[in-house]
Amino acid sequence: MSWLSLLFGPDGWGGLLLEGAVVTILLAVITAPFGFAGGLAVAVLKLAAPRPVRALCEAYTTFFRGIPDLLSLFIVYFGLQALIDRIAAALAPGVHLQLDAFAAGVVALSIIVSAYSSEVWIAALGAVPRGQREAARSLGLSPRDTFVLVVLPQTLRIALPGLGNIWMTLLKDTSLISTLAAMDLLRAASEASRNTTRPLLFYGAAGAVYLAISIVSGIAQAALERRFDGGHS
Amino acid sequence: MRNAVPWGALALAACLATFPAAAKEWKTVRLGTDATYAPFESVDPSGKIVGFEIDYAMALCAKIKVTCTFQNQDWDGIIPALLAGKFDVIFSSMNITAERARKVLFSDMYYATAPVFATSAGNASDDVSPAALRGKTIGTQSSTIHANYLETFYKESTIKLYPTQDEPNLDLASGRIDYVVGDSLVEADFIEKKGDGCCRVAARIKRIDEIHGPGVGAAFRPDDTELKDMFNRAIAEADADGTFSRLQARYFKEDIRGK
Numbered sequence: 001m002s003w004l005s006l007l008f009g010p011d012g013w014g015g016l017l018l019e020g021a022v023v024t025i026l027l028a029v030i031t032a033p034f035g036f037a038g039g040l041a042v043a044v045l046k047l048a049a050p051r052p053v054r055a056l057c058e059a060y061t062t063f064f065r066g067i068p069d070l071l072s073l074f075i076v077y078f079g080l081q082a083l084i085d086r087i088a089a090a091l092a093p094g095v096h097l098q099l100d101a102f103a104a105g106v107v108a109l110s111i112i113v114s115a116y117s118s119e120v121w122i123a124a125l126g127a128v129p130r131g132q133r134e135a136a137r138s139l140g141l142s143p144r145d146t147f148v149l150v151v152l153p154q155t156l157r158i159a160l161p162g163l164g165n166i167w168m169t170l171l172k173d174t175s176l177i178s179t180l181a182a183m184d185l186l187r188a189a190s191e192a193s194r195n196t197t198r199p200l201l202f203y204g205a206a207g208a209v210y211l212a213i214s215i216v217s218g219i220a221q222a223a224l225e226r227r228f229d230g231g232h233s
Numbered sequence: 234m235r236n237a238v239p240w241g242a243l244a245l246a247a248c249l250a251t252f253p254a255a256a257k258e259w260k261t262v263r264l265g266t267d268a269t270y271a272p273f274e275s276v277d278p279s280g281k282i283v284g285f286e287i288d289y290a291m292a293l294c295a296k297i298k299v300t301c302t303f304q305n306q307d308w309d310g311i312i313p314a315l316l317a318g319k320f321d322v323i324f325s326s327m328n329i330t331a332e333r334a335r336k337v338l339f340s341d342m343y344y345a346t347a348p349v350f351a352t353s354a355g356n357a358s359d360d361v362s363p364a365a366l367r368g369k370t371i372g373t374q375s376s377t378i379h380a381n382y383l384e385t386f387y388k389e390s391t392i393k394l395y396p397t398q399d400e401p402n403l404d405l406a407s408g409r410i411d412y413v414v415g416d417s418l419v420e421a422d423f424i425e426k427k428g429d430g431c432c433r434v435a436a437r438i439k440r441i442d443e444i445h446g447p448g449v450g451a452a453f454r455p456d457d458t459e460l461k462d463m464f465n466r467a468i469a470e471a472d473a474d475g476t477f478s479r480l481q482a483r484y485f486k487e488d489i490r491g492k
Contacts, residue, residue, distance in 0.1 A: 013278050078310075081317050096318065181267075181305035183280055191276040194269060194399040197406070197427045 003201050006192075013192035013202065020188030021209050023102070027174045027184065028167070031106050035113025035170065036163060042114055043121035057118070064115035072112055073176050077104040101182035105174065113170055120162035124155045157228045164221040171213060185209055259460060261300045264290055265320035267308040269397040272422050272484050273326045276305070285484040289343070290324040290451070292476050293467040309376055309396055312336055316454060322464070323452035326416070328378045330446045337452040340464045343477070345448030345491025348379055348438040349417045351405060354430045361412070361436045366390045369411040372401030378445045379414040385444060399423075406431045414438070418485060448491045 007014040046057045064072055081099045088095050099107070128151050136146040178187035189206035193199040266282060268274045274284040282303045294301035306314050308325070315323050315337060329339045350361040350371075358365065367389040373379040375394035383392045393410055395401050401413045402423045413420065417437060424432050453461045471477045472490070481489055 011278055016276075016278055016280050019280060078313060078317055081319070085318055098319070179307060180310075181307050183276075183305075188280075191268075191280075192278075194397070195271065195275060195277075195426075197403065197423070199403060 003198070006196055006198065006201060007205060013188070013196070014205075016183070016188045016192065017185065017202070017205060017209065020183055020185035020206075021213070023183060024171070024174045024185040024210075025213060027102065027105050027109070027177065028171050031109040031113060031170060031174075032167060034106070034110035035166075036117050038110060038114030039117030040121045042118035043125060046118065046122060047125060061115045061118055064112055065119075069108075069112050069173050070176050070179065073104065073108040073180070076108040076111070077101065077180055080104070080107065101177050101180035104180065105177040105182065109170060109173060109176075112173070113166060116169070117163060117166050120159050120166065121155070124159035124162070125151070127158045128154045153228070153230075157225075157230065160221070160225050160228060164217075164225075167217060167221070168214060171217065172210065257457075257459070259297075259299050259463070261302065262294065262297075262322060262460070263320035264294075264301050264303050264322050264324050265306045265311060265314060266303055266323070266325040267311055267397070268303075268305045269308070269399055270326055270416075270419055272418060273416075274324075285480065286324050286326060288480050288483070289471070289477070290322075292471060292480065293464055296467040296470050296476075297463045299463075307396065308374065312452070315452060318454075321453070321457065321460065326449050327452055328446045328448065329450040330378060330381075330444075333452070336455075338455050338457065338461050339450040339452055340461055341468050342448035342450050342491065343468050344481075344489045345440065346489050347417045347440065348382065348414055348445070349420050350435045350438065351402075351413045351415065351420045351424065351432050352411065352435045353405065353408065354433050356411070356435070359435050363387050363389060366412065370409075371412040371414060372404055372410040373414045374398045374401065379416075382438065382441070382444050383414055402427075402432075418489070 006012055007017075042057050042061065046054055049057070077099065081104075084097050084099060088097055132150055132154065133146060136150040137143075141149065174184060175186040178184050178190065181187065183191075185206050189202040193202040196202070266274045266286070268276050268282045268284070270284070272284055273286045274282060277283045282305060287303060290303075291301060303324075304320055306319065306325075311323055311325060311327075312333070314320065323337070327333070329342060333339070352358075363386055366387060368391070370391040370393060371383055371387060372393040372395060373383060374397055380392070380394055383390070393401065393404070395404075398415050398419055401410065402415070402420070404410045405413045406427055412435070413432075415423075417434070420432075420434060424434070451461075451464055453464075472492075477490060
């Protein structure tokens with residue numbers, strides 16, 4: 001079979017690759033809000049919470065930034081499942097909660113992205129000039145409004161390039177769920193290459209799709225940065 | 234893998250504590266397989282898991298009158314996943330060995346095939362004795378009977394272990410390794426797909442009971458004895474009514490029942 005019909009023919013693997021790409025994008029898009037919001041929460045706790053909480057947050061980021069992302073995924077997929085089973089057995093016997101590969105991916109990648117992005121958030125929060133906060137308070141804004149209306153928008157502007165980098169890493173880290181036999185883009189490509197014995201064609205095609213997603217994200221990121229720039233440049 | 238056992242035991246203890254004698258009612262059974270093993274189990278272009286063992290397992294489920302679903306699971310985590318409750322039965326060309334039987338419960342054997350040595354088409358020698366293969370590189374899938382066989386008898390060869398059987402096959406085709414040990418039918422499938430005078434079977438390996446065991450069986454969690462008995466009855470029925478012969482004729486030219 002020609003490479004064209006292997007990809008796009010009636011028995012071609014292009015469809016499975018496309019479905020895989022959808023899984024990859026969905027996983028990244030669902031994970032990102034949890035990961036970035038989690039990272040912001042951890043950053044705020046690290047800056048403002050009582051010392052024991054701060055130490056806990058520090059331990060969390062040190063742990064998940066220090067171990068391989070693949071290992072974090074395995075801890076969630078196998079370890080968390082065992083924990084869920086034990087809790088379910090104790091509270092509601094007979095109920096079986098399944099953490100499938102995709103859900104495990106969302107949980108594990110959110111934990112990882114939170115850990116990494118908390119550092120970006122801390123740096124960005126620190127870069128908002130102190131005077132901004134003081135000015136907001138002297139205008140009579142409540143601490144909450146000060147944070148949401150004054151500090152956060154400026155933080156976001158400073159954090160965006162760093163978060164963009166983490167998004168790119170997240171996009172590629174989604175491929176880790178292929179090791180749990182979830183049919184993402186990488187797994188679809190490896191199924192196709194093992195069934196046709198044509199690895200170059202299908203891994204090449206998968207690479208092209210990852211690259212296309214990255215380029216589109218890059219354009220979106222640039223647009224976001226312009227949007228939040230607020231006349232700074 | 235070792236860590237998964239206490240969890241299974243804990244789950245068992247929890248079950249026994251809450252349901253002293255109640256038998257579990259099976260309506261749906263989730264089957265796990267490593268679908269990288271054509272023609273027994275593989276993924277087709279639509280993403281569906283297909284193959285001889287899939288058809289066979291589904292036929293057994295029909296006899297038991299349970300709804301079965303297949304899910305894909307990589308080989309090296311397949312026993313931990315079973316014990317962690319990701320699915321209920323392994324149907325994945327898993328040979329019944331004493332080592333595995335310490336962790337899982339096996340059904341009766343339902344097929345047995347010969348392992349083979351495959352080599353490049355350009356290698357004319359059929360001698361695969363340990364002496365002849367001294368210093369050669371031999372590849373196979375890790376945590377398999379083939380890996381055990383090589384590690385037992387081919388100590389003077391370089392043994393390379395891979396996560397699936399496809400990788401050693403592709404490495405043989407690209408000349409990175411000299412030999413592959415694998416299942417005769419899986420190797421035949423690969424050699425046919427690869428074409429272009431890539432590879433050939435050099436020799437069949439006689440099954441040795443201590444290493445290869447009696448053949449392939451389905452694997453269950455140690456406490457699911459009733460489910461195992463249900464499948465054993467279905468296996469016997471599929472032999473008696475010709476289901477097995479009919480299915481294997483669809484896939485193979487030889488008899489693999491191994492009885």
